[in-house]
Amino acid sequence: MRSYGEYCAIAKSLDVVGDRWTLLIVRELSLQGGCRYTDLRNGLPGIATNLLAERLRELEDKGVVTREEAPPPIATTLFRLTPRGEELKPVLDGLTRWGLPFMTEPTTDEAVRSHWLAGAIEMLLEDRKPKEAPASIELQIGDQPIVLNLAGRVDVTLGPGADPDLTITGSPTPVLGLLLGLLRRGDAKKRGVTVSGDAALLDRIGGEPMPVAVSG
Amino acid sequence: MRSYGEYCAIAKSLDVVGDRWTLLIVRELSLQGGCRYTDLRNGLPGIATNLLAERLRELEDKGVVTREEAPPPIATTLFRLTPRGEELKPVLDGLTRWGLPFMTEPTTDEAVRSHWLAGAIEMLLEDRKPKEAPASIELQIGDQPIVLNLAGRVDVTLGPGADPDLTITGSPTPVLGLLLGLLRRGDAKKRGVTVSGDAALLDRIGGEPMPVAVSG
DNA sequence: CAGCATCCGCTTTGATACTG
């Protein structure tokens, strides 16, 4: 990308991560940790493969990403954020927060990936009864289950959980609305959400009040 | 800009503010408040005028910017951030922080504007002796003076201050280094910084420790 | 298959000139 040529910290940042796709690549690496090229393509539907390769090279040059040539047993290249790259987390969090109001029900042509939602969920939810016994909630909303582990704080992992205490199934918006306490259980049910297990756990979690679209 | 088509808050944000120049336009309006078209052009050296016009229209459509047709006595259009636009501040702050390490001495082809630096300064500095009498420091580093008003907190304004207690002149990097406490007064002097007035005020201000380039 | 590189048509950007 052509530099803005401004002696300004914001412009300098955008000189590095302001290109199309670049911050989304950082998002992938931030949410998923080390990724293979193929994992990245999967998490960035629609990116042209040459662009992905080029962006990765640029990010490597600029010290945001490292390329790890894994030894024989794995035999694949792993891309990873450098510490400097990890420092972009506050920027990603800021964009996540700001973008939440746009998260109305996904249209049919929109890609949905569980790990994209996992980041937002982890940022937004808290364990309101941190002294109670650990418990887990499994969400069925994307391409794979999302597991919320409650144990003083809310820890989010992907993939099927071992015997969750509560399972929630439905489309993204009302499920998120239910989790955030913006939608009552009855209203969520009307919008196709299924709750099975220890529903009391819903009162245990919650987020700061915010006017997100998921409530609408 | 073509939408990323992802059901992800970050991608949704970038669908709105991810275009080239867009966040810098938001920066201008955030730092300067209401701006005329010409003010924006001035704060965005290098932008093509058709692009500025197009971006402003898009931002207006998306509810980030409003256009105020001022009445006759002023007879000019004022662009302003909406409340939703103001909510981008955390994103701008995140980018400011992340970009600071890139702020080595500006090259000759880089534009320098005082108000770009003012935002970073206000974010980084604090009044460490909030109970002392109010005082002011004037910096001569950009296209216009920057005044730091110390009164429990550090308030930054542009334009010449009325009889500042301390005046600092020099090139941006060492002046910022001096302010942040990363550079001792002697070292700053060696790098061309002039300090005149109540130099004790330098101990009154300071920022959180951070490895910024201005120290180098 | 993973990790690219190349080619080509389309869109976006940049530079400049011009206008109410």
Added chain:
DNA sequence: CAGTATCAAAGCGGATGCTG
């Protein structure tokens, strides 16, 4: 002052092909 209009250059998207 606040924009349009125009056009060349750069960037992007999509398809395809190559290499270990």
